[in-house]
Amino acid sequence: MDAPTAAAAPTTESAALAYVRTAPAAAVSPPLATAGVLAWLRERLFPNLSSSLMTIVIVLLLIWIVPPLIDFLIVNATWTGSDREACLATAERPVAGACWAFIGDRFAYLMYGSYPIAGRWRVDLFFAMLAFGTAWLLWLEAPRRDLGAVYFFAVLPVTSFVLLHGFEAIGLPVVDTALWGGFTVTIVVAAVGIVVSLPIGIVLALGRRSELPAVRLLSTLFIEFIRGVPLITVLFMASVMLPLFVPESWSPDKLLRALVGVALFSSAYMAEVVRAGLQAMPKGQYEAAHALGLSYWQTLRLIILPQALTVTIPNIVNSYIALFKDTTLVFFVGIFDFLKTIEVARADPNWATPVTSATGYVFAALVYFVCCYAMSRYATGIEKRLSTGERR
Amino acid sequence: MSMSGRPAPPPYPPPQAGEGKLISPPVRAGQGKEEAAVEITGLHKWFGEFHVLADINLKVGRGERIVICGPSGSGKSTLLRCINRLEDFQRGEIVVDGMALTRDVRRVDAIRREVGMVFQHFNLFPHLTVLENCTLAPIQVKGMPKRKAEEHAMHFLERVKIPEQAGKYPNQLSGGQQQRVAIARALCMSPKLMMFDEPTSALDPEMVKEVLDTMVALALDGMTMLVVTHEMTFARQVANRIVFMDAGQIIEVNEPAPFFASPQHERTKLFLSQILH
Numbered sequence: 001m002d003a004p005t006a007a008a009a010p011t012t013e014s015a016a017l018a019y020v021r022t023a024p025a026a027a028v029s030p031p032l033a034t035a036g037v038l039a040w041l042r043e044r045l046f047p048n049l050s051s052s053l054m055t056i057v058i059v060l061l062l063i064w065i066v067p068p069l070i071d072f073l074i075v076n077a078t079w080t081g082s083d084r085e086a087c088l089a090t091a092e093r094p095v096a097g098a099c100w101a102f103i104g105d106r107f108a109y110l111m112y113g114s115y116p117i118a119g120r121w122r123v124d125l126f127f128a129m130l131a132f133g134t135a136w137l138l139w140l141e142a143p144r145r146d147l148g149a150v151y152f153f154a155v156l157p158v159t160s161f162v163l164l165h166g167f168e169a170i171g172l173p174v175v176d177t178a179l180w181g182g183f184t185v186t187i188v189v190a191a192v193g194i195v196v197s198l199p200i201g202i203v204l205a206l207g208r209r210s211e212l213p214a215v216r217l218l219s220t221l222f223i224e225f226i227r228g229v230p231l232i233t234v235l236f237m238a239s240v241m242l243p244l245f246v247p248e249s250w251s252p253d254k255l256l257r258a259l260v261g262v263a264l265f266s267s268a269y270m271a272e273v274v275r276a277g278l279q280a281m282p283k284g285q286y287e288a289a290h291a292l293g294l295s296y297w298q299t300l301r302l303i304i305l306p307q308a309l310t311v312t313i314p315n316i317v318n319s320y321i322a323l324f325k326d327t328t329l330v331f332f333v334g335i336f337d338f339l340k341t342i343e344v345a346r347a348d349p350n351w352a353t354p355v356t357s358a359t360g361y362v363f364a365a366l367v368y369f370v371c372c373y374a375m376s377r378y379a380t381g382i383e384k385r386l387s388t389g390e391r392r
Numbered sequence: 393m394s395m396s397g398r399p400a401p402p403p404y405p406p407p408q409a410g411e412g413k414l415i416s417p418p419v420r421a422g423q424g425k426e427e428a429a430v431e432i433t434g435l436h437k438w439f440g441e442f443h444v445l446a447d448i449n450l451k452v453g454r455g456e457r458i459v460i461c462g463p464s465g466s467g468k469s470t471l472l473r474c475i476n477r478l479e480d481f482q483r484g485e486i487v488v489d490g491m492a493l494t495r496d497v498r499r500v501d502a503i504r505r506e507v508g509m510v511f512q513h514f515n516l517f518p519h520l521t522v523l524e525n526c527t528l529a530p531i532q533v534k535g536m537p538k539r540k541a542e543e544h545a546m547h548f549l550e551r552v553k554i555p556e557q558a559g560k561y562p563n564q565l566s567g568g569q570q571q572r573v574a575i576a577r578a579l580c581m582s583p584k585l586m587m588f589d590e591p592t593s594a595l596d597p598e599m600v601k602e603v604l605d606t607m608v609a610l611a612l613d614g615m616t617m618l619v620v621t622h623e624m625t626f627a628r629q630v631a632n633r634i635v636f637m638d639a640g641q642i643i644e645v646n647e648p649a650p651f652f653a654s655p656q657h658e659r660t661k662l663f664l665s666q667i668l669h
Contacts, residue, residue: 287511291478292578293501294533
């Protein structure tokens with residue numbers, strides 16, 4: 001190649017047009033934007049008349065809502081007590097706030113339902129194992145996440161069943177699912193939906209993109225049918241119709257029927273989420289893998305799915321949040337989930353006060369909020385990580 | 393090796409091509425078997441109604457370097473992609489290394505193991521490190537032990553002169569580096585034939601040379617190469633023969649010197665006048 005000749009000395013006529021840098025530009029830090037609290041306030045809260053008005057209206061609204069809420073939930077709340085007397089308004093305390101004593105008293109019931117007290121360690125162990133598996137999978141830098149997946153998707157379901165349901169051969173007495181209840185059932189239903197929906201969803205998504213017409217048709221029919229029907233309908237169908245398809249003697253457990261319904265429902269939604277991820281994969285990835293001699297399944301397992309699932313983590317978590325809240329619907333087919341135990345507990349005559357129901361519902365809202373918000377924060381974190389360049 | 397600090401590439405073994413017949417491969421000394429690396433006969437391909445490849449006949453000898461050029465849409469890339477079955481074709485026959493290309497999946501996989509391909513847009517796997525990109529296929533397809541595959545990969549990464557990037561992810565590399573990784577990744581399968589589909593078209597001008605140098609070094613080692621490119625300097629320097637394509641047909645095939653000095657077909661003359669200013 002020719003050496004650049006741009007550095008040649010300019011003639012006098014073209015001196016104004018030509019230019020040669022003699023020293024590198026000095027590094028200068030960027031100019032400071034507006035600084036200080038006042039500047040921030042002015043810029044963000046009171047930049048012009050309409051925004052200032054909006055700020056004032058919102059502040060007034062908060063002043064109107066927040067203090068009474070704090071009064072009810074904390075200041076006037078009853079924290080201890082053994083029955084309804086503690087939570088009633090009295091002459092010394094004319095305004096009765098939230099009756100947290102009620103939640104404290106019925107806490108075990110809200111968590112375990114009617115699960116035998118002697119066996120509740122089994123539920124605790126299940127919670128611990130679930131938390132461990134979840135952390136292993138969600139923490140992206142964790143060691144051996146492939147083993148984590150095996151643990152979560154294969155070991156955990158089996159051991160959870162043995163733990164919760166019982167297995168006489170190893171000395172764990174069987175606990176009928178009719179006794180299960182409370183937060184335990186909510187977690188079981190959500191966990192089964194979460195664990196089952198991802199693999200089935202992946203299979204359905206692949207099926208819908210298959211080149212085989214029969215496979216594609218079946219997957220599409222399933223997905224579209226389930227998505228076109230409300231969950232509550234699927235649950236009723238699962239609990240009423242499932243027994244028609246299996247031998248009478250085999251009559252499936254009531255909880256199992258609901259689990260099947262939830263799993264089918266969430267799988268259909270998951271399939272569409274995964275399909276979006278698959279569609280986002282550039283064709284070049286398939287071609288490069290094929291050109292190297294990788295088979296269809298190797299390409300999927302090693303190249304396509306790891307990338308497609310990583311990009312869709314926020315959407316997957318979004319489906320999980322929806323699923324977690326949808327589990328409350330199982331209470332229509334007679335399952336004692338967390339919300340249902342609140343319903344039962346608040347009707348307890350021992351705790352019948354004007355504030356019991358409100359307290360129960362606030363507690364339920366808090367529990368659902370904490371769970372869903374945690375999932376949401378996780379999804380946001382992943383999203384940030386993916387968008388800030390360090391795409392692995 | 394011979395790759396570093398080389399001022400000018402040494403002369404290539406002159407092909408002893410037979411006169412007249414354009415399609416015959418040069419017979420190189422020291423080659424016992426007369427089996428061609430690739431033999432394409434009467435190949436036709438349609439995209440719907442569009443006749444994208446028409447009556448393609450081409451025989452690539454072992455160790456031969458062929459540059460395919462032509463205007464865009466002339467079917468150059470499609471021809472390459474037919475050879476490793478990334479594209480289906482409707483009529484004709486392709487024999488790669490003595491194996492006829494059929495729809496049989498096993499046969500296709502066997503041929504893909506013998507044929508390395510480098511793409512215009514690199515197509516590295518962004519979720520794997522450079523080293524993992526290179527070891528994936530040897531481990532998964534050939535069943536090579538991981539340790540051995542890594543040694544093997546490091547050898548080729550050294551040959552493309554980026555062993556120090558082995559632990560990085562593709563997106564942390566420049567375009568030229570990524571393309572060299574892609575070449576190393578293909579070489580790790582020890583292919584008998586390397587195909588390059590416009591390997592420098594997506595690169596910044598300053599990075600074209602490092603990729604071309606790698607390809608020249610590969611040619612020096614006697615690799616059979618099929619290269620779709622517009623880099624005419626490279627073609628002149630490295631190719632045994634140049635294939636000119638237009639509208640899905642092979643218009644002219646010749647050795648570089650006569651191809652550039654005295655093109656025969658009107659279309660070739662027009663094309664060369666457009667690109668060699």
